[in-house]
Amino acid sequence: MAHAPVLTPQAEDFPRWYQDLVNKAELADNGPVRGTMVVRPYGYALWERMQREMDDRIKAAGAENAYFPLFIPQSYLTREAEHVEGFAPELAVVTHGGGKELEEPVVVRPTSETIVNEYFSKWVQSYRDLPLLVNQWANVVRWEMRPRVFLRTSEFLWQEGHTAHATYEDARDYAARIHREVYADFMEGVLAVDVVLGRKTPRERFAGAVNTLTLEGMMRDGKALQLGTSHELGQNFSRAFGTDFLTREGTRELVWQTSWGTSTRMVGGLIMTHGDDRGLRVPPRLAPVQVVVLAVKGDDEVLAKVREIGDRLTAAGLRVRVDDRTDTPFGRRAVDWELKGVPLRVEVGPRDLAKGTAILARRVPGGKEPVRIEDLLVEPALLHRILDEDQAELLRQSRELRESRTEDVRTAAEAAEVATAGGWARVPWSELGTEGEARLAERSVSVRCLVAEDGSVPASDDEPGSVAVVARAY
Secondary structure, X not given: OOOOOOOOOOOOOHHHXXXXXXXXXXXXXXXXXXXXXXXXXXXXXHHXXXXXXXXHHHHHOOOEEOOOOOXXXXXXXXXXXXXXXXXXXHOOEEEEEOOEEEEEEEEEOOXXXXXXXXXXXXXXXXXXXXXXXXEEEEEEEOXXXXXXXXXXXXXXXXXXXXXXXXXXXXXXXXXXXXXXXHHHHHHHHOOOOOEEEEEOOOOOOOOOOOEEEEEEEEOOOOOEEEEEEEEEEEOHHHHHHOOEEEOOOOOEEEOEEEEEEEEOHHHHHHHHHHOEOOEOOOOOOOOOOOEEEEEOOOOHHHHHHHHHHHXXXXXXXXXXXXXXXXXXXXXXXXXXXXXXXXXXXXXXXXXXXXHOEEEEEEOOOOOEXXXXXXXXXXXXXXXXXXXXXXXXXXXXXXXXXXXXXXXXXXXXXXXXXXXXXXXXXXXXXXXXXXXXXXXXXXXXXXXXXXXXXXXXXXXXXXXXXXXXXXXXXX
């Protein structure tokens, strides 16, 4: 009698497969308040790896980490009209504290442009204080009507960068630098997610921004997921908060600003880009555990050898876990590690040890093969090479999926058909326009971004030859 699958097959019910995987790979649980989540240790280990890789890139771009309060006076949000209008439906507002009504309601941080500008206006006095580049790792609250763990939750974790510059050009270039050198480099080089870099249409851009740069990834069901954004804020917030500076010439000018962010939504993107019917497949550069060394049975010699292998591989710079829990059946442990997507498993049993071999299981391409234990101990570079191959293979598969399911069309109707069928459409923006974009929205299809004909990011909303990338989205 055939055993029931551990996960609902993707082809049968993709949303159910996603929920099964989040639960059975022990990534997260739903929180006690609707729309919140409890991130479990393995899910948080993935987020920590993302944080570390992103933080290094953010600091290399010159930004420093800071922290701003969770509670923001409601009056701050009202100073920038588009901003408050854009976030009003998502706000959580505190009206009582300490047992009495507050004199002024406070908003639980949905994003920090307003409170950051309150302090930027104090910190920036002259051109010598610019550029001012800060980032914070924090939680935010946006009341979500249709929650889904990691993808849309009322509270989530993220990083948000905020900068002030002396000129429009400097701010524009910095937003583009974050978009390319921090976000795209991380998503393609570490997450192994093929992303399309583009410019949001006015309809889709961040409330209060003059331009939003986005990174869109195709998930295995053909929908798009916005994985990060970088915004040019122009002088909208500096005007509202009086954030100005003394120029070299002795005049006072408003600063030009950017903000940019990524969040735990990237964990959801990781799941839906690389996961298969057996569980996660974690890119080796991201993986908290790159190699798990499993003892098949509780034989003393086997246990000693798996610990020796684990120590040697750790010394070689690999992230290793030794699984010697032989009171739990080997098959169950192997399935659990497969669900968690650990790139490599080294399995050692009494018969393997007698032959001087171990079994090497690769999660990305699948399959098992014997390997000499001596080779693992003497030449651990063998595993580094395999991990590099599997990292490249995941990116190749992600790119192949997007390219194979993207069609060039000429009209809004054709674009909607492609998106509804589970693909992406590319349609000339000159043919679609804002009217066509509105018609797409009526069918729950959106313009994810605009790209230039050569695949670069357009310099303006109406750059000739721009192409709209159209899809259903999470």
